[in-house]
Amino acid sequence: MRRAAITALVLSAMAVTATAQAAGEPRVWNFRAYLDDAPIGYHRFTLREQGDGRELKSESRFEVKVLFVTAYRYAHDATEQWRGNCLDSLTARTDDNGDRPTVDAKMEKGQLAVIRSGGSSSIGGCVMSFAYWNPQMLRQARLLNAQTGEFETVKISALGDDNIIVRGATVAAKHYRVTGPKNPIDLWYSQSDEWLALESTVAGGRRLRYRLN
Numbered sequence: 001m002r003r004a005a006i007t008a009l010v011l012s013a014m015a016v017t018a019t020a021q022a023a024g025e026p027r028v029w030n031f032r033a034y035l036d037d038a039p040i041g042y043h044r045f046t047l048r049e050q051g052d053g054r055e056l057k058s059e060s061r062f063e064v065k066v067l068f069v070t071a072y073r074y075a076h077d078a079t080e081q082w083r084g085n086c087l088d089s090l091t092a093r094t095d096d097n098g099d100r101p102t103v104d105a106k107m108e109k110g111q112l113a114v115i116r117s118g119g120s121s122s123i124g125g126c127v128m129s130f131a132y133w134n135p136q137m138l139r140q141a142r143l144l145n146a147q148t149g150e151f152e153t154v155k156i157s158a159l160g161d162d163n164i165i166v167r168g169a170t171v172a173a174k175h176y177r178v179t180g181p182k183n184p185i186d187l188w189y190s191q192s193d194e195w196l197a198l199e200s201t202v203a204g205g206r207r208l209r210y211r212l213n
Helices: 003-022 135-139
Strands: 027-035 038-050 053-066 069-083 086-096 102-108 111-116 119-124 142-144 151-153 155-166 169-179 185-189 195-201 207-212
Touching (some): 027 053, 135 155, 155 185, 155 195, 155 207
Antiparallel strands (some): 027 038, 027 207, 053 069, 069 086, 102 111, 111 119, 142 151, 155 169, 185 195
């Protein structure tokens, strides 16, 4: 199939997703995760409209093997409730190769009360998590880390336009980089601000990549 035809199919699939969302169906980003070029699992995001709010569920499962032996496991489950572009509550549970941090957050009297493994804090104003699915995240100077409960200072830079592969087709995309967290994060969005891909350099200089199924 010619590249133009494949690109048209990808854009059509995105249009169907947008139509389904408008009709009240959940919006899903289903990414396959790779460490360098080896598949290691998945990370799935499901967004549901609930009246004037939104619910975001995040689920990831990674398993890294060395010589057929599991060297690393990671599991993360989070539920976020949103009012507009502001986080209203968050519950997250993680198993990072045996380390099991927990985070619970809820708006109380205009403050986001955060209880995390090892401490607690209150954050005033409109708080966003690392909500890659919401392009408003790209305008923030601080973001709540759902795994650690830390309110991290970030710098988000626009790196210009790229062509990337999405579901087998070449797609024009806008490239951003998030710095401030331990590992910088690169993000790509369509021209209509649909989240398309993620990459980050992790321990040992290896590359973690998300690609849409």
